[in-house]
Amino acid sequence: MSNQIKIxxxxxxxxxxxxxxxxxxxxxxxxxxxxxxxxxxxxxTNLSIISSAFHLGANPALIGFIIRPDVSPRHTxxxxxxxxxxxxxxxxxxxxxxxxxTSARYSVEQSEFKSCELTEEYLEEFKAPFVKESALKxxxxxxxxxxxEENGTHLIISKIKDVYLQEEMLCEDGFINLEDxxxxxxxxxxxYHKTERMGRLxxxxxxxxxxxxx
Amino acid sequence: MSNQIKIxxxxxxxxxxxxxxxxxxxxxxxxxxxxxxxxxxxxxTNLSIISSAFHLGANPALIGFIIRPDVSPRHTxxxxxxxxxxxxxxxxxxxxxxxxxTSARYSVEQSEFKSCELTEEYLEEFKAPFVKESALKxxxxxxxxxxxEENGTHLIISKIKDVYLQEEMLCEDGFINLEDxxxxxxxxxxxYHKTERMGRLxxxxxxxxxxxxx
Numbered sequence: 001m002s003n004q005i006k007i008x009x010x011x012x013x014x015x016x017x018x019x020x021x022x023x024x025x026x027x028x029x030x031x032x033x034x035x036x037x038x039x040x041x042x043x044x045t046n047l048s049i050i051s052s053a054f055h056l057g058a059n060p061a062l063i064g065f066i067i068r069p070d071v072s073p074r075h076t077x078x079x080x081x082x083x084x085x086x087x088x089x090x091x092x093x094x095x096x097x098x099x100x101x102t103s104a105r106y107s108v109e110q111s112e113f114k115s116c117e118l119t120e121e122y123l124e125e126f127k128a129p130f131v132k133e134s135a136l137k138x139x140x141x142x143x144x145x146x147x148x149e150e151n152g153t154h155l156i157i158s159k160i161k162d163v164y165l166q167e168e169m170l171c172e173d174g175f176i177n178l179e180d181x182x183x184x185x186x187x188x189x190x191x192y193h194k195t196e197r198m199g200r201l202x203x204x205x206x207x208x209x210x211x212x213x214x
Numbered sequence: 215m216s217n218q219i220k221i222x223x224x225x226x227x228x229x230x231x232x233x234x235x236x237x238x239x240x241x242x243x244x245x246x247x248x249x250x251x252x253x254x255x256x257x258x259t260n261l262s263i264i265s266s267a268f269h270l271g272a273n274p275a276l277i278g279f280i281i282r283p284d285v286s287p288r289h290t291x292x293x294x295x296x297x298x299x300x301x302x303x304x305x306x307x308x309x310x311x312x313x314x315x316t317s318a319r320y321s322v323e324q325s326e327f328k329s330c331e332l333t334e335e336y337l338e339e340f341k342a343p344f345v346k347e348s349a350l351k352x353x354x355x356x357x358x359x360x361x362x363e364e365n366g367t368h369l370i371i372s373k374i375k376d377v378y379l380q381e382e383m384l385c386e387d388g389f390i391n392l393e394d395x396x397x398x399x400x401x402x403x404x405x406y407h408k409t410e411r412m413g414r415l416x417x418x419x420x421x422x423x424x425x426x427x428x
Contacts, residue, residue: 003381006337012275012377015388022388024272027352027374029304030392030399030409031269032243054266055245056280057365058238061226064369066270066278090243093412097424104418115420123220138241146360150371151271155278157364160241163226167217174229174236175402178244185244185399185409188389190417190427193409195244198307198398200405204318206329210311213404 026188033186035099035118036065037087037129038079045120045129047112048076049102051186053088061160063088063140068153075108077154084142085127086158089134093182096192098133123164130164135181137164175200240402247400249313249332250279251301251343252293259334259343261326262290263316265400267302275374277302277354282367289322291368298356299341300372303348307396310406312347337378344378349395351378389414 012020031051038046056062065088067077080086091099095118102112113120119132123139130137140158147154169177179195186192201210226237245265252260270276279302281291294300305313309332316326327334333346337353344351354372361368383391393409400406415424 004378005381005384007377007379007384009275009375013273017273019388020275021272023384023390024275024374025269026388026390026392027275027350027377028267028269028277029246029248029397030244031246034243052268052270053242054268054280055239055242056266056362057282057367058235059227059231060364061223061234061238061241062362062364063242064280066268068271096412097415100415100424101418104420106420110420136241136243143364146369148270148276148371150274150276150357153271155360155369157362160238161223163221163241164218165221167219170219170221170237174233174240175405176237176240178240178401179407183243184412187392187409188414191389191414192412193393194412195399195401195407196410198310198406198408200402201311201314203404204315206318206320206324210314 022188030185030187030193033091033099033184033192034065035089035091035102035131035134036076037089037131038076039083039128040079041082044109045111045113046075046079047102047116047118047131049091049099056157062143063138063158063160065156066153067156080142080156083127086140086142087126087128087130088138088140089131090136090178090183092133092135093184093194095133096184100190100192126162135166135169135183136176136178138162236402244399244401244407247305247313247398247406248279249303249305249316249345249348250290251303251345252290253297253342254293255296258323259325259327260289260293261316261330261332261345263305263313270371276357277352277372277374279370280367281370294356294370297341300354300356301340301342301344302352302354303345304350304392304397306347306349307398307408309347310398314404337376340376349380349383349397350390350392352376
């Protein structure tokens with residue numbers, strides 16, 4: 001490895017705004033890329049890309065994500081508050097430009113589905129739109145929001161209801177193969193990446209080294 | 215794409231525990247892989263792998279992560295509560311087996327640094343240990359914890375202080391190149407992946423399609 005350098009808090013605080021955003025957004029590591037689909041009480045749909053979804057628990061099945069009203073319009077947050085539901089849809093390499101484009105500031109009466117050429121899909125009785133092009137889609141039910149007072153963002157805690165996925169993704173032991181369908185991850189604000197499997201490691205125990213599973 | 219199948223909440227609730235954990239842990243998409251370094255007030259170090267770190271804001275610079283006291287021992291949480299600091303260190307492909315091994319249930323008097331053959335590094339006056347082998351390391355200051363009542367986990371909100379990284383990773387515009395040093399991401403509980411760059415997309419505007427940046 002090359003030279004280790006230090007960027008102190010005082011230094012990055014004084015970065016120009018956009019540069020600081022790029023820098024700090026890179027620090028947590030690779031991030032998931034998901035589209036949140038919502039519908040307002042009067043039927044207007046909305047689609048918004050996020051990179052902050054994280055696993056919160058398997059029993060009950062909970063997922064969390066952050067909405068920042070300051071940088072993205074509040075349409076997604078308003079719709080979730082009104083209807084108490086949304087969908088979460090994995091972004092694939094096939095449609096990453098269209099997914100990224102949902103971050104543009106469209107007005108409330110413009111649906112990102114139409115503007116970004118992604119297809120609304122309605123599954124069974126669930127009112128919020130899924131993204132037809134995605135290989136893994138979840139129907140989410142709003143549980144509660146936690147205001148992050150430090151910066152005015154909102155943590156949305158949601159319960160996972162139905163999961164729709166491509167049949168070949170689901171392994172017998174419950175693991176879902178995200179890589180072979182082209183699920184992407186993101187780093188920083190705007191860098192998209194496919195993945196390259198190293199393998200799965202056995203459950204760690206204190207008395208032995210983990211094995212790569214066959 | 216192949217056949218779209220549905221796994222309902224009733225179905226996955228009835229999966230055997232470990233299968234449900236693998237399934238639900240796969241749903242948020244690719245996750246960051248980080249090592250949290252801590253030290254107790256009497257000098258005992260601890261190292262713990264997490265996949266829940268997420269960007270919380272650039273100004274102030276905040277990062278969030280989840281600690282689940284039920285599956286991992288509470289040592290990390292106790293140390294953060296005692297000392298109000300920790301380090302976060304990106305996991306690289308080079309030492310992914312060692313990083314995974316920190317999830318084994320070591321007793322409180324065993325340091326995962328020693329047991330998993332990773333090297334403690336102390337930088338300037340910061341009391342908590344960094345991971346020498348990592349290419350991106352952060353000194354974090356505890357801000358507060360949010361109890362997630364739904365499942366007994368804890369969201370730790372931390373402020374980013376000093377950042378240490380390899381010189382060649384930092385781009386002029388603030389973006390950090392995580393890929394070329396071999397930073398990994400994880401899917402499910404145990405699957406590790408390198409990444410393959412697609413590129414960076416231009417800032418999205420409503421009236422034009424995004425471009426891949428040169």
